[in-house]
Amino acid sequence: MSNATGGQSSGNRKLQGGARGRVLVVDDEDQLLDAYSRWLARAGFEVETATSGTAAAALLEKAEYDVVVSDISMPGLDGVSLLRLARGRDADLPVVLVTGSPELQSAIEALRSGAFDYLVKPFDLEKLSHVVERANLLHRMARLKREALNLVGGGGLGLADRTALEVSFDRALASMWMAYQPIIRVEDRALCGYEALLRSDEKALPHPGAVLDAAERLERLDDLGRHVRHLVAKRVPQNSDGALLFVNLHARDLEDPTLTAPDGPLVPYARRVVLEITERASLDDAATVRARVADLRALGFRIAVDDLGAGYAGLTSFALLEPEFVKIDMSLVRGIDANTTKRKVVGSLISVCRELGIQVVGEGVETVQERDVLVSLGCDLLQGYLLAKPDRPFPSFTW
Numbered sequence: 001m002s003n004a005t006g007g008q009s010s011g012n013r014k015l016q017g018g019a020r021g022r023v024l025v026v027d028d029e030d031q032l033l034d035a036y037s038r039w040l041a042r043a044g045f046e047v048e049t050a051t052s053g054t055a056a057a058a059l060l061e062k063a064e065y066d067v068v069v070s071d072i073s074m075p076g077l078d079g080v081s082l083l084r085l086a087r088g089r090d091a092d093l094p095v096v097l098v099t100g101s102p103e104l105q106s107a108i109e110a111l112r113s114g115a116f117d118y119l120v121k122p123f124d125l126e127k128l129s130h131v132v133e134r135a136n137l138l139h140r141m142a143r144l145k146r147e148a149l150n151l152v153g154g155g156g157l158g159l160a161d162r163t164a165l166e167v168s169f170d171r172a173l174a175s176m177w178m179a180y181q182p183i184i185r186v187e188d189r190a191l192c193g194y195e196a197l198l199r200s201d202e203k204a205l206p207h208p209g210a211v212l213d214a215a216e217r218l219e220r221l222d223d224l225g226r227h228v229r230h231l232v233a234k235r236v237p238q239n240s241d242g243a244l245l246f247v248n249l250h251a252r253d254l255e256d257p258t259l260t261a262p263d264g265p266l267v268p269y270a271r272r273v274v275l276e277i278t279e280r281a282s283l284d285d286a287a288t289v290r291a292r293v294a295d296l297r298a299l300g301f302r303i304a305v306d307d308l309g310a311g312y313a314g315l316t317s318f319a320l321l322e323p324e325f326v327k328i329d330m331s332l333v334r335g336i337d338a339n340t341t342k343r344k345v346v347g348s349l350i351s352v353c354r355e356l357g358i359q360v361v362g363e364g365v366e367t368v369q370e371r372d373v374l375v376s377l378g379c380d381l382l383q384g385y386l387l388a389k390p391d392r393p394f395p396s397f398t399w
């Protein structure tokens with residue numbers, strides 16, 4: 001078998017297996033390339049190889065891959081440049097970088113440049129297949145999300161005058177309270193937790209989206225997020241049955257130091273709190289998000305990806321957040337019993353989540369038919385008007 005050196009299709013080697021996804025492995029050391037690709041083929045992947053960055057770039061021009069594994073230091077086009085090129089063609093393509101030098105700096109550089117993960121040579125081949133498997137699943141997830149987004153589309157909001165807005169926003173903060181909506185476990189039809197949803201009596205900002213939009217325009221998201229966390233924290237002691245509290249975060253809230261500060265209102269209850277981060281907005285600074293999420297986990301918080309299927313259809317949220325929960329957006333749940341495509345996409349999302357060890361919440365369940373389809377697809381948790389509407393703490397529910 002020969003390896004690709006110039007990118008001709010006849011020059012590259014294809015190892016069969018294939019059912020699990022296509023992987024392109026790039027390394028200028030023949031022996032390593034051989035070992036990696038055989039191992040991955042044994043693990044069930046369809047593997048193609050290239051012995052240089054340039055050869056790999058040529059292959060990327062011609063074919064689609066699910067995962068790229070590339071050495072960083074190669075003569076000519078190096079791994080980081082290859083990564084940039086690959087991501088330019090397919091923003092969702094996960095690239096795993098391999099480095100021979102164990103210095104922290106090269107790891108940081110790899111992750112900064114948007115690598116899915118990095119491995120330091122020599123590494124256990126088990127580890128390689130584990131990383132590739134996860135990358136492959138997340139790539140599938142990213143594709144499904146795009147499909148879901150095409151299926152249900154997006155939305156927008158109107159403008160308001162700044163000073164008037166400021167006054168309204170202050171009134172909204174002053175009159176704010178939190179509604180709670182039960183989230184129910186399918187397995188035993190018991191309470192898992194409540195999602196906290198903000199409410200205010202300010203007529204000019206009649207729903208949470210309007211309050212959030214105002215906060216964004218006025219650059220006062222910090223004030224809003226802090227007030228939400230303060231209000232939720234006051235209720236935790238009254239909720240003695242151990243139910244979890246699902247609290248919505250704006251992407252900006254992640255940067256707020258009070259989120260993790262020792263006197264942060266939710267910190268003492270972290271083990272009972274799941275922070276929901278929406279897919280509607282993209283998370284921009286990968287390195288910061290990664291670090292913040294690590295801090296939150298260390299304190300005991302868990303993470304949910306919210307509105308799956310409704311927003312930015314990228315790979316990043318999953319790779320960065322490694323969520324414990326995923327919430328399927330209600331636009332995918334609505335009428336799922338009468339829509340084969342929705343059923344297929346949601347079914348696949350649930351099975352990918354299961355493989356990743358993530359619990360799935362079906363949101364916005366309004367009818368018995370929607371509930372029953374979600375249950376039959378293996379959804380772990382349900383939330384929606386059928387079970388209970390959001391209300392003053394803490395509402396009861398029916399199945």
Ligand code: C2E
Nearest residue numbers: 197198208209228248249250364365366383384385386390
């Ligand atoms: P979300 O996080 O997706 O919350 C679920 C929304 O669906 C809530 O709307 C809830 O009242 C509504 N809902 C629940 N079950 C059903 C159902 O069966 N049918 C229908 N049609 N709707 C249902 P809500 O309370 O108006 O909140 C809207 C959005 O505002 C939330 O969407 C969330 O993105 C945001 N939000 C609410 N509270 C907060 C907060 O404290 N902080 C942040 N950052 N965002 C919040």
Ligand code: CA
Nearest residue numbers: 195248276306
């Ligand atoms: Ca939510």
Ligand code: CA
Nearest residue numbers: 306307327363
């Ligand atoms: Ca949601």
